[in-house]
Amino acid sequence: MFKKAKIIIICSGLYxxxxxxxxxxxxxxxxxxxxxxxVILTRLQKLEKNQIELSKKVNSNSGAANKKNNRPQVDYNKEYKVPVGNSIVLGNPNAKVTIIKWTDFQ
Incomplete structure:
Protein backbone atom coordinates (compact mmCIF):
# COMPACT_ATOMS: atom_id res chain seq x y z
CA MET A 1 0.00 0.00 0.00
CA PHE A 2 2.83 2.36 0.91
CA LYS A 3 4.53 1.58 -2.43
CA LYS A 4 1.38 2.53 -4.40
CA ALA A 5 1.09 5.79 -2.47
CA LYS A 6 4.72 6.67 -3.30
CA ILE A 7 4.12 6.01 -6.99
CA ILE A 8 0.93 8.08 -6.98
CA ILE A 9 2.65 10.98 -5.20
CA ILE A 10 5.63 10.90 -7.57
CA CYS A 11 3.37 10.74 -10.64
CA SER A 12 1.16 13.56 -9.39
CA GLY A 13 4.27 15.66 -8.64
CA LEU A 14 5.59 15.11 -12.15
CA TYR A 15 2.17 15.91 -13.56
CA VAL A 39 3.09 46.04 -33.82
CA ILE A 40 0.49 45.15 -36.43
CA LEU A 41 -1.98 47.68 -35.02
CA THR A 42 0.57 50.49 -35.06
CA ARG A 43 1.46 49.71 -38.67
CA LEU A 44 -2.22 49.65 -39.62
CA GLN A 45 -2.74 53.03 -37.98
CA LYS A 46 0.21 54.45 -39.94
CA LEU A 47 -1.22 53.05 -43.18
CA GLU A 48 -4.64 54.52 -42.45
CA LYS A 49 -3.09 57.90 -41.68
CA ASN A 50 -1.10 57.83 -44.94
CA GLN A 51 -4.19 56.81 -46.88
CA ILE A 52 -6.17 59.73 -45.45
CA GLU A 53 -3.36 62.15 -46.33
CA LEU A 54 -3.17 60.79 -49.88
CA SER A 55 -6.91 61.06 -50.38
CA LYS A 56 -6.78 64.68 -49.20
CA LYS A 57 -3.98 65.43 -51.67
CA VAL A 58 -5.85 63.77 -54.51
CA ASN A 59 -9.05 65.63 -53.71
CA SER A 60 -7.25 68.96 -53.48
CA ASN A 61 -5.45 68.41 -56.81
CA SER A 62 -8.51 67.18 -58.70
CA GLY A 63 -9.90 70.72 -59.09
CA ALA A 64 -6.65 71.97 -60.58
CA ALA A 65 -6.42 68.97 -62.89
CA ASN A 66 -9.95 69.54 -64.19
CA LYS A 67 -9.10 73.14 -65.07
CA LYS A 68 -6.00 72.09 -67.00
CA ASN A 69 -7.75 69.31 -68.91
CA ASN A 70 -10.55 71.40 -70.34
CA ARG A 71 -10.48 70.22 -73.93
CA PRO A 72 -12.37 71.91 -76.71
CA GLN A 73 -15.61 70.25 -77.67
CA VAL A 74 -15.46 67.81 -80.57
CA ASP A 75 -17.31 68.88 -83.70
CA TYR A 76 -18.72 65.69 -85.20
CA ASN A 77 -19.95 67.50 -88.32
CA LYS A 78 -16.48 68.62 -89.38
CA GLU A 79 -15.23 67.31 -92.71
CA TYR A 80 -11.63 66.31 -93.26
CA LYS A 81 -10.00 66.37 -96.69
CA VAL A 82 -7.81 63.28 -96.93
CA PRO A 83 -6.13 62.57 -100.27
CA VAL A 84 -6.69 59.00 -101.40
CA GLY A 85 -3.46 58.85 -103.39
CA ASN A 86 -2.26 55.29 -104.11
CA SER A 87 -4.29 53.76 -101.29
CA ILE A 88 -6.42 50.70 -101.86
CA VAL A 89 -10.03 51.70 -102.45
CA LEU A 90 -13.04 49.42 -102.30
CA GLY A 91 -15.57 50.89 -104.68
CA ASN A 92 -15.46 54.10 -106.72
CA PRO A 93 -12.29 56.13 -105.95
CA ASN A 94 -14.06 59.29 -107.20
CA ALA A 95 -17.13 58.93 -104.97
CA LYS A 96 -18.60 61.93 -103.14
CA VAL A 97 -18.08 60.24 -99.76
CA THR A 98 -15.06 58.13 -98.91
CA ILE A 99 -14.87 56.16 -95.70
CA ILE A 100 -11.30 55.71 -94.56
CA LYS A 101 -10.09 52.84 -92.46
CA TRP A 102 -6.84 53.60 -90.65
CA THR A 103 -4.61 50.67 -89.82
CA ASP A 104 -1.16 50.40 -88.37
CA PHE A 105 1.01 47.37 -88.99
CA GLN A 106 3.94 47.02 -86.63
Missing amino acids: LTGIAYANTDLNEKLDRLLDNQK
Whole structure:
Protein backbone atom coordinates (compact mmCIF):
# COMPACT_ATOMS: atom_id res chain seq x y z
CA MET A 1 0.00 0.00 0.00
CA PHE A 2 2.83 2.36 0.91
CA LYS A 3 4.53 1.58 -2.43
CA LYS A 4 1.38 2.53 -4.40
CA ALA A 5 1.09 5.79 -2.47
CA LYS A 6 4.72 6.67 -3.30
CA ILE A 7 4.12 6.01 -6.99
CA ILE A 8 0.93 8.08 -6.98
CA ILE A 9 2.65 10.98 -5.20
CA ILE A 10 5.63 10.90 -7.57
CA CYS A 11 3.37 10.74 -10.64
CA SER A 12 1.16 13.56 -9.39
CA GLY A 13 4.27 15.66 -8.64
CA LEU A 14 5.59 15.11 -12.15
CA TYR A 15 2.17 15.91 -13.56
CA LEU A 16 1.92 19.18 -11.63
CA THR A 17 5.44 20.29 -12.59
CA GLY A 18 4.62 19.51 -16.22
CA ILE A 19 1.50 21.65 -16.01
CA ALA A 20 3.44 24.49 -14.39
CA TYR A 21 6.11 24.36 -17.10
CA ALA A 22 3.51 24.23 -19.85
CA ASN A 23 1.74 27.20 -18.26
CA THR A 24 4.89 29.36 -18.32
CA ASP A 25 5.56 28.39 -21.92
CA LEU A 26 1.98 29.25 -22.81
CA ASN A 27 2.27 32.62 -21.08
CA GLU A 28 5.43 33.42 -23.04
CA LYS A 29 3.70 32.57 -26.31
CA LEU A 30 0.71 34.71 -25.39
CA ASP A 31 2.99 37.63 -24.55
CA ARG A 32 4.72 37.31 -27.93
CA LEU A 33 1.35 37.20 -29.69
CA LEU A 34 0.19 40.32 -27.88
CA ASP A 35 3.41 42.14 -28.78
CA ASN A 36 2.99 41.14 -32.43
CA GLN A 37 -0.59 42.36 -32.42
CA LYS A 38 0.52 45.72 -31.03
CA VAL A 39 3.09 46.04 -33.82
CA ILE A 40 0.49 45.15 -36.43
CA LEU A 41 -1.98 47.68 -35.02
CA THR A 42 0.57 50.49 -35.06
CA ARG A 43 1.46 49.71 -38.67
CA LEU A 44 -2.22 49.65 -39.62
CA GLN A 45 -2.74 53.03 -37.98
CA LYS A 46 0.21 54.45 -39.94
CA LEU A 47 -1.22 53.05 -43.18
CA GLU A 48 -4.64 54.52 -42.45
CA LYS A 49 -3.09 57.90 -41.68
CA ASN A 50 -1.10 57.83 -44.94
CA GLN A 51 -4.19 56.81 -46.88
CA ILE A 52 -6.17 59.73 -45.45
CA GLU A 53 -3.36 62.15 -46.33
CA LEU A 54 -3.17 60.79 -49.88
CA SER A 55 -6.91 61.06 -50.38
CA LYS A 56 -6.78 64.68 -49.20
CA LYS A 57 -3.98 65.43 -51.67
CA VAL A 58 -5.85 63.77 -54.51
CA ASN A 59 -9.05 65.63 -53.71
CA SER A 60 -7.25 68.96 -53.48
CA ASN A 61 -5.45 68.41 -56.81
CA SER A 62 -8.51 67.18 -58.70
CA GLY A 63 -9.90 70.72 -59.09
CA ALA A 64 -6.65 71.97 -60.58
CA ALA A 65 -6.42 68.97 -62.89
CA ASN A 66 -9.95 69.54 -64.19
CA LYS A 67 -9.10 73.14 -65.07
CA LYS A 68 -6.00 72.09 -67.00
CA ASN A 69 -7.75 69.31 -68.91
CA ASN A 70 -10.55 71.40 -70.34
CA ARG A 71 -10.48 70.22 -73.93
CA PRO A 72 -12.37 71.91 -76.71
CA GLN A 73 -15.61 70.25 -77.67
CA VAL A 74 -15.46 67.81 -80.57
CA ASP A 75 -17.31 68.88 -83.70
CA TYR A 76 -18.72 65.69 -85.20
CA ASN A 77 -19.95 67.50 -88.32
CA LYS A 78 -16.48 68.62 -89.38
CA GLU A 79 -15.23 67.31 -92.71
CA TYR A 80 -11.63 66.31 -93.26
CA LYS A 81 -10.00 66.37 -96.69
CA VAL A 82 -7.81 63.28 -96.93
CA PRO A 83 -6.13 62.57 -100.27
CA VAL A 84 -6.69 59.00 -101.40
CA GLY A 85 -3.46 58.85 -103.39
CA ASN A 86 -2.26 55.29 -104.11
CA SER A 87 -4.29 53.76 -101.29
CA ILE A 88 -6.42 50.70 -101.86
CA VAL A 89 -10.03 51.70 -102.45
CA LEU A 90 -13.04 49.42 -102.30
CA GLY A 91 -15.57 50.89 -104.68
CA ASN A 92 -15.46 54.10 -106.72
CA PRO A 93 -12.29 56.13 -105.95
CA ASN A 94 -14.06 59.29 -107.20
CA ALA A 95 -17.13 58.93 -104.97
CA LYS A 96 -18.60 61.93 -103.14
CA VAL A 97 -18.08 60.24 -99.76
CA THR A 98 -15.06 58.13 -98.91
CA ILE A 99 -14.87 56.16 -95.70
CA ILE A 100 -11.30 55.71 -94.56
CA LYS A 101 -10.09 52.84 -92.46
CA TRP A 102 -6.84 53.60 -90.65
CA THR A 103 -4.61 50.67 -89.82
CA ASP A 104 -1.16 50.40 -88.37
CA PHE A 105 1.01 47.37 -88.99
CA GLN A 106 3.94 47.02 -86.63
